[in-house]
Amino acid sequence: FRMAAVGRHRLFQSCMGMKTTGMSSQALDDEQKKKENIRSLTMSGHVGFESLPDQLVNRSIQQGFCFNILCVGETGIGKSTLVDTLFNTNFEDQESSHFYPQVRLKAQTYELQESNVRLKLTIVNTVGFGDQINKEESYQPIVDYIDAQFEAYLQEELKIKRSLYSYHDSRIHVCLYFISPTGHSLKTLDLLTMKNLDSKVNIIPVIAKADAVSKTELQKFKIKIMSELVSNGVQIYQFPTDDDTVARINAAMNGQLPFAVVGSMDEVKVGNKMVKARQYPWGIVQVENENHCDFVKLREMLICTNMEDLREQTHTRHYELYRRCKLEEMGFTDMGSDDKPISLQETYEAKRHEFHGERQRKEEEMKQMFVQRVKEKEAILKEAERELQAKFEHLKRVHQEERMKLEEKRRCLDEEIVAFSKRKATSEIFQSQSFLPACSNLRKDKDRKSFFEEKRMNSCQYMSQSG
Amino acid sequence: MSKGFPETRTDAAMSELVPEPRPKPAVPMKPVSINSNLLGYIGIDTIIEQMRKKTMKTGFDFNIMVVGQSGLGKSTLVNTLFKSQVSRKASSWNREEKIPKTVEIKAIGHVIEEGGVKMKLTVIDTPGFGDQINNENCWEPIEKYINEQYEKFLKEEVNIARKKRIPDTRVHCCLYFISPTGHSLRPLDLEFMKHLSKVVNIIPVIAKADTMTLEEKSEFKQRVRKELEVNGIEFYPQKEFDEDLEDKTENDKIRQESMPFAVVGSDKEYQVNGKRVLGRKTPWGIIEVENLNHCEFALLRDFVIRTHLQDLKEVTHNIHYETYRAKRLNDNGGLPPGEGLLGTVLPPVPATPCPTAE
Numbered sequence: 096f097r098m099a100a101v102g103r104h105r106l107f108q109s110c111m112g113m114k115t116t117g118m119s120s121q122a123l124d125d126e127q128k129k130k131e132n133i134r135s136l137t138m139s140g141h142v143g144f145e146s147l148p149d150q151l152v153n154r155s156i157q158q159g160f161c162f163n164i165l166c167v168g169e170t171g172i173g174k175s176t177l178v179d180t181l182f183n184t185n186f187e188d189q190e191s192s193h194f195y196p197q198v199r200l201k202a203q204t205y206e207l208q209e210s211n212v213r214l215k216l217t218i219v220n221t222v223g224f225g226d227q228i229n230k231e232e233s234y235q236p237i238v239d240y241i242d243a244q245f246e247a248y249l250q251e252e253l254k255i256k257r258s259l260y261s262y263h264d265s266r267i268h269v270c271l272y273f274i275s276p277t278g279h280s281l282k283t284l285d286l287l288t289m290k291n292l293d294s295k296v297n298i299i300p301v302i303a304k305a306d307a308v309s310k311t312e313l314q315k316f317k318i319k320i321m322s323e324l325v326s327n328g329v330q331i332y333q334f335p336t337d338d339d340t341v342a343r344i345n346a347a348m349n350g351q352l353p354f355a356v357v358g359s360m361d362e363v364k365v366g367n368k369m370v371k372a373r374q375y376p377w378g379i380v381q382v383e384n385e386n387h388c389d390f391v392k393l394r395e396m397l398i399c400t401n402m403e404d405l406r407e408q409t410h411t412r413h414y415e416l417y418r419r420c421k422l423e424e425m426g427f428t429d430m431g432s433d434d435k436p437i438s439l440q441e442t443y444e445a446k447r448h449e450f451h452g453e454r455q456r457k458e459e460e461m462k463q464m465f466v467q468r469v470k471e472k473e474a475i476l477k478e479a480e481r482e483l484q485a486k487f488e489h490l491k492r493v494h495q496e497e498r499m500k501l502e503e504k505r506r507c508l509d510e511e512i513v514a515f516s517k518r519k520a521t522s523e524i525f526q527s528q529s530f531l532p533a534c535s536n537l538r539k540d541k542d543r544k545s546f547f548e549e550k551r552m553n554s555c556q557y558m559s560q561s562g
Numbered sequence: 563m564s565k566g567f568p569e570t571r572t573d574a575a576m577s578e579l580v581p582e583p584r585p586k587p588a589v590p591m592k593p594v595s596i597n598s599n600l601l602g603y604i605g606i607d608t609i610i611e612q613m614r615k616k617t618m619k620t621g622f623d624f625n626i627m628v629v630g631q632s633g634l635g636k637s638t639l640v641n642t643l644f645k646s647q648v649s650r651k652a653s654s655w656n657r658e659e660k661i662p663k664t665v666e667i668k669a670i671g672h673v674i675e676e677g678g679v680k681m682k683l684t685v686i687d688t689p690g691f692g693d694q695i696n697n698e699n700c701w702e703p704i705e706k707y708i709n710e711q712y713e714k715f716l717k718e719e720v721n722i723a724r725k726k727r728i729p730d731t732r733v734h735c736c737l738y739f740i741s742p743t744g745h746s747l748r749p750l751d752l753e754f755m756k757h758l759s760k761v762v763n764i765i766p767v768i769a770k771a772d773t774m775t776l777e778e779k780s781e782f783k784q785r786v787r788k789e790l791e792v793n794g795i796e797f798y799p800q801k802e803f804d805e806d807l808e809d810k811t812e813n814d815k816i817r818q819e820s821m822p823f824a825v826v827g828s829d830k831e832y833q834v835n836g837k838r839v840l841g842r843k844t845p846w847g848i849i850e851v852e853n854l855n856h857c858e859f860a861l862l863r864d865f866v867i868r869t870h871l872q873d874l875k876e877v878t879h880n881i882h883y884e885t886y887r888a889k890r891l892n893d894n895g896g897l898p899p900g901e902g903l904l905g906t907v908l909p910p911v912p913a914t915p916c917p918t919a920e
């Protein structure tokens with residue numbers, strides 16, 4: 096290894112003069128170098144840091160890789176079968192029913208190993224997508240799921256004591272969108288869903304069950320789909336063309352999107368080999384035959400060429416966008432009102448001040464309200480007290496009056512009694528003078544007396560009652 | 563080769579996420595993985611190649627700091643390590659230039675390329691360290707510089723709109739030069755390493771090792787190791803960060819036998835046995851720098867550059883930087899760890915270095 100490295104290095108040195116590192120960022124690098132006063136150095140011998148990428152890669156191998164695929168498509172369109180075929184494994188899954196009331200997402204994680212690479216593959220399937228009668232809210236659960244993964248990562252990143260290097264990355268790296276092989280165009284649901292997902296995840300559209308579309312129809316179908324995507328402003332994932340080694344093939348593949356795929360884990364004998372295929376009375380559709388479908392292309396692009404780029408794009412583009420939006424939503428900015436950059440610290444302080452002021456204001460408000468209420472209550476109570484007092488006075492007066500009246504009556508009665516007694520005395524004198532004719536008078540007098548006695552008794556009773 | 567797992571699998575733990583009406587989950591459940599049997603080659607291992615290509619395109623940063631009294635051969639050693647005139651030697655200073663009154667921090671950056679790998683190398687020199695009569699607290703400017711780099715990185719990381727690649731100026735490795743007295747470590751050495759081993763990876767090296775015989779060398783090394791252990795100084799590779807048994811055995815061997823490396827530096831070439839080698843010519847012979855019988859330079863070079871460079875960077879990022887960050891954020895009101903960044907206020911940068919955990 097060392098000899099080859101030295102040899103390589105010498106070769107490199109000898110053509111250093113002629114070699115132009117044809118990277119487009121070279122000019123920028125030079126500018127930056129000048130700014131930072133950094134000079135390029137030539138070394139007089141082999142140092143050995145070219146093993147650096149190996150060191151880095153070894154580290155990653157030790158930790159293992161994560162890859163998360165989201166499959167969006169109608170029930171029965173062949174998502175699970177395709178994923179099985181892609182990874183050449185029978186992931187355990189049952190057929191889904193068509194009668195779910197809402198769209199749900201089902202995630203499953205698998206550990207795969209190939210030579211010394213360990214991959215933690217998570218496959219997320221949509222369940223019940225496109226089955227409802229009213230599909231307005233179909234895309235929302237998907238968007239929510241993707242956001243939740245970003246949120247979880249953001250939370251971890253913002254923790255004080257965090258462990259990012261051992262964090263299981265659950266963010267979705269690629270979304271395979273399954274298009275129904277109608278042969279005509281995209282469905283409204285497809286456009287709506289993809290439009291809502293394109294800024295959050297890398298979308299690779301695929302035409303599912305492509306053996307339902309003939310070759311000529313397929314070409315027209317693909318063109319129609321792509322033009323619809325473009326005219327609706329949907330940004331699907333473009334295979335990167337900045338690396339020389341893969342630029343050409345990626346560019347070619349970009350022109351072949353969306354891939355028309357057929358999935359199958361059943362094996363059929365063709366010639367003298369067993370191949371994965373679907374057997375029909377009129378022929379056999381071979382999954383890995385490039386003339387029959389684009390499955391090989393999909394596998395090549397998704398796994399063998401661009402898996403790392405998908406992961407990187409998710410982290411540096413989609414996640415950063417989410418993070419920025421989320422933080423801005425919470426009111427943090429980088430630039431102050433006078434266009435000077437303010438640090439997060441200043442924003443925090445400002446926010447804290449604001450919150451503090453807000454809290455104080457609220458406190459004041461509540462205090463005021465409390466005082467107000469107390470006053471009101473007091474007033475009400477006072478009013479009630481006054482009323483009671485008035486009533487009491489009134490009653491007292493009424494009583495007083497009644498009492499006086501009764502006194503009056505009593506006096507009258509007393510007077511009458513006195514007058515009667517007098518008259519009785521005088522009449523008794525008359526009686527003794529004229530006895531006989533006075534008998535009937537006596538009875539009358541007796542009646543009269545008892546009548547008056549009764550009346551007196553009554554008035555006495557009345558007076559004692561009202562006394 | 564795929565592991566041979568049996569086909570039967572225990573019931574899969576399906577993590578279903580029902581979106582409504584439940585509020586968004588804060589953290590999704592840690593998934594239960596199922597080991598699957600691959601029925602054929604897919605191409606997953608190509609990810610290694612993909613990753614390698616990407617890293618080669620972005621290039622690497624490496625920042626190395628050299629600390630030691632003047633005249634111990636720091637600049638020469640760095641030049642020897644990277645086989646180029648990375649540092650300007652002190653002997654080329656004019657006579658008029660005085661010895662700096664305090665410790666200065668001089669960072670010089672270079673871009674070197676080898677085998678398609680671009681590396682931005684920054685050498686941070688500390689002239690004036692240990693050169694005054696009174697050397698109290700002369701490590702403070704150094705500690706301050708190191709913390710400033712962490713602070714710079716933290717500020718960038720905390721931005722709303724972040725750069726795609728945050729420029730990494732943090733010190734990944736600090737080579738501490740020990741004077742080859744043959745006796746033991748000096749108090750200054752111990753003080754410095756005690757303070758700084760908590761914030762940066764320190765690799766102690768015995769400078770100018772050609773002044774010691776083999777026996778003197780091994781005795782000295784043993785004594786130095788013992789002194790470091792007695793004083794609780796954890797130099798790189800730190801015992802507490804060994805991840806698995808393999809790491810531990812490998813690092814133990816380095817820690818207990820090779821370190822501290824006794825090195826000789828030179829940028830002059832001489833003819834020895836028909837080959838041109840880097841060395842020092844003396845009346846009694848030519849000391850070959852890269853000859854393992856003569857000195858341990860080759861070991862140091864392999865250790866720092868060829869095997870542990872990435873690990874140095876990772877320990878700096880995952881451990882030292884995280885410690886700084888956590889402390890910085892916790893300084894505000896002593897929030898319990900795990901509490902979010904939002905809702906706290908970053909206190910202003912302290913003028914004196916952050917108190918390191920004693």
